[in-house]
Amino acid sequence: MTKDVERERSSDESDSSKDEHLTENEMDISNSLVKELEIDLSSGEQEEDVFISKQIQAKNRKKKKSGGFQSMGTKPQQAILHKGYKVPTPIQRKTIPLIMDGRDVVGMARTGSGKTAAFLIPMLEKLKVHSAKVGARAIILSPSRELAFQTRKVCAELSKYTDLRSCIVVGGDSLEEQFEIIAGNPDMYFLATPGRLLHLIVEMEMELRTVEYIVFDEADRLFELGFSVQLHEILYKLPHSRQTLLFSATLPKSLVDFAKAGLQEPTLVRLDVDTKISSDLEMAFFSVKQDEKEAALLYILHEVIKVPIITKSASEIAGNASNNDSSRTGEQSSALHQTIIFVSTKHHVEYIAQLLSLYGYQTSYIYGSLDQTARKIKINNFRCGRTNILVVTDIAARGIDIPVLENVVNYDFVDSSKIFVHRVGRTARAGRRGFAYSLVTSEELPYLLDLQLFLGRRLLIGSSNTLTPDYTSDIIVGCFPHASFDPYVEWAKEKLRGILNLKSLCEVSKNGYKLFCKSRPSAAPESYKRAKEIMMMNNYVDVHPLFASQVDANEKNRLGFLSSISNFRPQETIFEIGSRGNRKASLAARIMKQHREAVSKKVKAHRLDHSSTIENLDSANEEESKNDEIKKRKSDDMVETRTSFVEESQKVVMDTRDDELTNGISRKKEGLRWDNKKKNFVRGSGIGSDNKKLIKTESDPLAKDYEKKKRKLSKRSGGDGLSSGKGSSNSKLNNELRTAEQIHKQRKLKEKRRVKNARPSRKGKFKR
Numbered sequence: 099m100t101k102d103v104e105r106e107r108s109s110d111e112s113d114s115s116k117d118e119h120l121t122e123n124e125m126d127i128s129n130s131l132v133k134e135l136e137i138d139l140s141s142g143e144q145e146e147d148v149f150i151s152k153q154i155q156a157k158n159r160k161k162k163k164s165g166g167f168q169s170m171g172t173k174p175q176q177a178i179l180h181k182g183y184k185v186p187t188p189i190q191r192k193t194i195p196l197i198m199d200g201r202d203v204v205g206m207a208r209t210g211s212g213k214t215a216a217f218l219i220p221m222l223e224k225l226k227v228h229s230a231k232v233g234a235r236a237i238i239l240s241p242s243r244e245l246a247f248q249t250r251k252v253c254a255e256l257s258k259y260t261d262l263r264s265c266i267v268v269g270g271d272s273l274e275e276q277f278e279i280i281a282g283n284p285d286m287y288f289l290a291t292p293g294r295l296l297h298l299i300v301e302m303e304m305e306l307r308t309v310e311y312i313v314f315d316e317a318d319r320l321f322e323l324g325f326s327v328q329l330h331e332i333l334y335k336l337p338h339s340r341q342t343l344l345f346s347a348t349l350p351k352s353l354v355d356f357a358k359a360g361l362q363e364p365t366l367v368r369l370d371v372d373t374k375i376s377s378d379l380e381m382a383f384f385s386v387k388q389d390e391k392e393a394a395l396l397y398i399l400h401e402v403i404k405v406p407i408i409t410k411s412a413s414e415i416a417g418n419a420s421n422n423d424s425s426r427t428g429e430q431s432s433a434l435h436q437t438i439i440f441v442s443t444k445h446h447v448e449y450i451a452q453l454l455s456l457y458g459y460q461t462s463y464i465y466g467s468l469d470q471t472a473r474k475i476k477i478n479n480f481r482c483g484r485t486n487i488l489v490v491t492d493i494a495a496r497g498i499d500i501p502v503l504e505n506v507v508n509y510d511f512v513d514s515s516k517i518f519v520h521r522v523g524r525t526a527r528a529g530r531r532g533f534a535y536s537l538v539t540s541e542e543l544p545y546l547l548d549l550q551l552f553l554g555r556r557l558l559i560g561s562s563n564t565l566t567p568d569y570t571s572d573i574i575v576g577c578f579p580h581a582s583f584d585p586y587v588e589w590a591k592e593k594l595r596g597i598l599n600l601k602s603l604c605e606v607s608k609n610g611y612k613l614f615c616k617s618r619p620s621a622a623p624e625s626y627k628r629a630k631e632i633m634m635m636n637n638y639v640d641v642h643p644l645f646a647s648q649v650d651a652n653e654k655n656r657l658g659f660l661s662s663i664s665n666f667r668p669q670e671t672i673f674e675i676g677s678r679g680n681r682k683a684s685l686a687a688r689i690m691k692q693h694r695e696a697v698s699k700k701v702k703a704h705r706l707d708h709s710s711t712i713e714n715l716d717s718a719n720e721e722e723s724k725n726d727e728i729k730k731r732k733s734d735d736m737v738e739t740r741t742s743f744v745e746e747s748q749k750v751v752m753d754t755r756d757d758e759l760t761n762g763i764s765r766k767k768e769g770l771r772w773d774n775k776k777k778n779f780v781r782g783s784g785i786g787s788d789n790k791k792l793i794k795t796e797s798d799p800l801a802k803d804y805e806k807k808k809r810k811l812s813k814r815s816g817g818d819g820l821s822s823g824k825g826s827s828n829s830k831l832n833n834e835l836r837t838a839e840q841i842h843k844q845r846k847l848k849e850k851r852r853v854k855n856a857r858p859s860r861k862g863k864f865k866r
Contacts (some may be wrong), residue, residue, distance in 0.1 A: 167194075177256045188211070197217065202365070204343075204364050204747075215252065218249070222256055224341075225286070234306070238286070239289050242470075243269075250266045264286040264288060266287075266290075267294055293328055299332075306337070318348050349747060349750050350753050354751055375523070379531075379570065380533050380570055382574060383575045385540075407457065436483075438490060439487060439509055440491070440506070441509045442510040443614055446611070449603040456597070459486060459487050461488075462480045463476065463489040464489075465757050503525055504531070505525065506521060506525050511538050513545055514619075540633060545621050546575070547625040547628050549573070558573070561649070576644070578641070641653075
């Protein structure tokens with residue numbers, strides 16, 4: 099008896115110790131759920147389900163802890179427990195109650211945050227049982243086949259205790275088989291691409307009036323793949339009473355416009371963790387010249403990250419550089435060396451991947467227009483550790499599931515602070531340390547200063563600074579040590595001179611970077627002024643504190659001498675050289691001296707006016723800010739303000755540049771161009787006939803059949819093409835009785851045909 103009591107006490111103590119370690123959001127109630135639901139597994143009566151859910155909610159109220167799915171109003175507890183879900187994730191905790199209330203939701207969550215269950219669990223609760231009514235009740239659109247199959251698998255596991263039917267429809271499969279599947283009247287459609295759904299609507303004259311629930315999964319990726327026209331067309335055919343959900347990792351401006359047009363008072367749900375830099379992330383910024391970026395990348399990979407190489411000869415090229423990792427092979431790759439490199443265009447991807455392969459690194463690369471099969475192979479190689487380095491653009495990195503890695507390198511610096519946060523957010527996850535290295539040229543320095551203001555961190559330059567640097571909370575800028583950096587510069591120049599293929603890729607990437615610079619937005623005007631002042635400072639060319647141990651007294655003197663030469667600005671012009679102290683100065687020197695005196699007076703007057711206007715503006719801004727604060731306090735006291743979706747979305751909108759630079763060039767004003775079909779000068783991009791953008795379907799890339807069938811469908815329905823002829827209220831029934839005008843018109847056509855057919859034949863005209 100005493101042993102049993104001791105066992106019970108020990109079990110209670112262990113349970114209490116577990117509860118102490120769990121937070122409020124991580125309460126483990128799986129044991130209590132299992133105990134209560136064991137009774138319900140034998141009998142599936144609804145009353146017992148209600149009784150059990152109320153009992154569990156009462157227990158949670160007593161402990162003053164909530165954290166289970168049952169507290170959100172969801173009922174498929176058996177399937178949730180069987181799936182292994184114990185506590186909702188943050189995105190599930192925020193979105194499921196809103197979806198259960200019937201509201202449209204725009205959710206921002208990265209891959210692996212549990213957003214699939216966030217829209218599947220409420221969907222199963224709303225659909226409940228199979229309906230005999232013909233037509234789909236829920237549609238889930240995905241950008242890829244793999245994601246559609248994955249979502250269907252999770253849905254099958256969660257709906258195992260229901261009689262709901264689902265089907266998966268992906269592009270590239272047989273249409274006849276998909277016709278048979280849809281004829282079975284499934285409740286849920288899992289579609290891989292919007293083009294295939296649009297194709298089925300045309301071919302089967304399918305109606306979407308029965309749709310109650312539609313989800314756009316990875317919506318940002320759908321827009322990146324060019325499905326914007328198809329999505330608007332599908333949205334136009336859906337009923338107004340449906341519930342629409344968008345889940346995305348990022349929020350581009352095109353997606354915000356789509357949400358404003360297609361959703362009814364949507365609620366934006368985003369996790370604050372995704373918009374901040376982790377405290378475990380260490381960052382370093384290196385100032386380099388534009389023509390030395392290749393060598394800087396090799397230096398970071400070999401000297402700082404120490405990525406293993408597969409050839410011994412590559413490590414010997416560095417000369418005085420360390421050869422500690424030259425004996426390692428690619429098979430011994432570890433997660434510590436997994437590195438992702440961000441570049442600006444797809445031409446840089448090919449160039450950098452080729453250069454790193456020549457050096458001996460195992461490299462994978464991905465860009466927006468890469469074939470899907472090649473993309474899958476390269477991602478699998480990087481995930482499995484066969485390659486250590488992945489070279490990507492921002493467009494490609496947003497649509498793939500990159501595992502947790504240690505290092506991120508920004509080869510081309512970003513033009514947006516939000517994109518920088520998104521890039522470095524690939525590392526330092528789940529409590530692990532991460533490292534981010536960025537190369538900054540003199541032209542990119544203003545964007546770095548914008549980032550400093552965005553993050554609110556102090557800026558430290560060079561190793562001569564007396565302050566102790568903190569790589570997790572400071573922005574530290576410095577140069578590479580020349581003694582160990584110069585061999586990498588020589589190696590890169592030698593390869594560019596000797597390999598023609600690499601040289602051509604380099605030239606293409608340079609031209610692409612010029613176009614990229616034209617399309618990117620400018621930094622803040624004050625950042626350009628600050629950048630000029632920083633570059634004039636003597637410590638701007640100091641060695642980065644990471645390499646302070648490699649710099650001796652001679653190297654410091656050498657760097658000081660080089661900085662003095664680079665910062666030297668002569669006071670005389672070319673016309674005044676040799677005229678200082680010479681009484682018999684030339685006529686040109688005297689003219690330049692008079693011109694400088696006249697200009698200096700205007701410059702001083704302009705500076706005085708500018709300083710006075712700035713003081714007046716500052717005082718006016720202070721008064722306005724005080725008035726705004728008073729008005730805000732009064733408004734807060736009177737009524738509680740609520741931000742709308744438009745205001746919230748403006749804070750998190752993040753647009754990336756196209757890696758093929760088509761969008762940036764098309765922003766310019768288009769002039770006249772020659773159209774070969776019309777034999778005339780026309781305006782516009784010339785997409786389709788009469789500059790109308792064609793809608794892409796699975797069957798015809800030029801979408802000619804789609805336009806024809808759409809016109810036929812609209813004629814048959816007698817309306818605007820939103821409903822088909824069968825069973826619709828707007829359809830016109832075929833009437834056999836004809837009017838007098840129709841009979842008269844038909845007789846005229848018949849008479850024309852008779853006269854035409856009665857003409858004499860010309861076959862025997864030239865016979866002799």
